[in-house]
């Protein structure tokens with residue numbers, strides 16, 4: 362109840378404020394007079410649930426002022442106007458019964474021209490007095506920021522300001538076991554599309570979401586939900602998460618710098634992507650015995666095959682330099698990339714190549730497109746990972762890590778991480794208890 366009353370008080374001329382604070386003091390004494398205590402607190406509760414922001418509550422003040430024989434009374438009216446398609450400020454103001462001159466005075470104070478940028482669906486609140494004088498104009502810029510023009514008592518000018526409300530974050534928990542695929546499990550857990558993507562991105566350095574996910578894998582996530590004035594406005598960051606993939610557990614906690622680290626402070630981000638194709642584009646996500654597309658044998662061949670539609674983007678697994686971008690009958694269109702001294706990655710059977718020999722490329726950069734060129738039967742990416750000239754399985758090889766947290770940040774981080782992981786563990790226990798009943 363504090364906010365609307367504050368607004369009304371703020372809009373009154375100063376001498377009224379002084380009178381009002383006198384009245385308020387008097388009311389407070391009356392309210393908390395011992396014999397009235399019970400009913401007073403009940404009224405207070407009632408008032409709290411009944412008053413709403415932006416509504417008109419002039420009555421108590423007007424009455425109080427009348428009783429004191431104030432010469433002028435302030436009867437303030439709030440108008441709430443929703444912008445219609447094709448509206449202009451001039452049109453809005455004249456339809457609300459204001460003059461062009463009044464509009465001019467308001468826009469003069471609006472140095473950033475925020476009012477010129479109103480969109481259909483936005484709304485403007487205007488407070489006017491009995492003389493049709495605009496006392497205040499409010500325009501919500503987004504969930505938290507409101508642009509305010511307020512009349513000065515001394516002259517007809519307005520002062521512009523921006524009021525910012527704080528987001529309130531609440532922690533939510535979600536978890537799921539994978540039965541069909543990761544995406545469906547995320548949806549079943551109640552995560553949004555972008556949260557599912559974020560989760561895959563977060564663990565995508567350790568887990569190949571295209572090929573490594575198995576039935577029985579599971580995950581648990583602690584994430585923020587944002588509220589303004591008690592109203593839900595959207596999801597925030599993933600705060601901490603756990604992913605069990607083929608019985609191996611991975612944990613990630615968000616640091617205040619926005620990056621994710623293991624509870625021990627190691628960066629989740631690695632020098633190499635686990636998979637050079639986005640997991641949502643790979644079709645054979647759930648096939649543990651993948652046959653080689655040509656030989657028909659279960660593969661111990663030198664690479665990994667990602668079955669994906671022709672045209673699917675292929676990303677560079679790490680920063681590096683292109684050492685081959687060419688075509689031959691066996692590989693079709695292919696690209697080789699050298700990463701530092703020890704590592705080489707190879708991408709075969711492409712339909713298109715986007716980079717040239719010698720070019721420097723960044724991790725995640727799209728270097729070409731999946732295709733069916735060379736000695737293949739169907740569209741797929743054949744990917745190879747070499748360490749010191751020897752083929753290694755990129756899904757099991759230990760990859761170099763990015764920097765860990767600096768020592769001075771490590772201690773506070775691990776304390777917070779421990780707390781967050783404990784929250785996940787306890788919520789998982791509660792969840793399991795409920796589901797076993």
Ligand SMILES: [Zn+2]
Pocket residue numbers: 662664665666743744
């Ligand atoms: Zn292959």
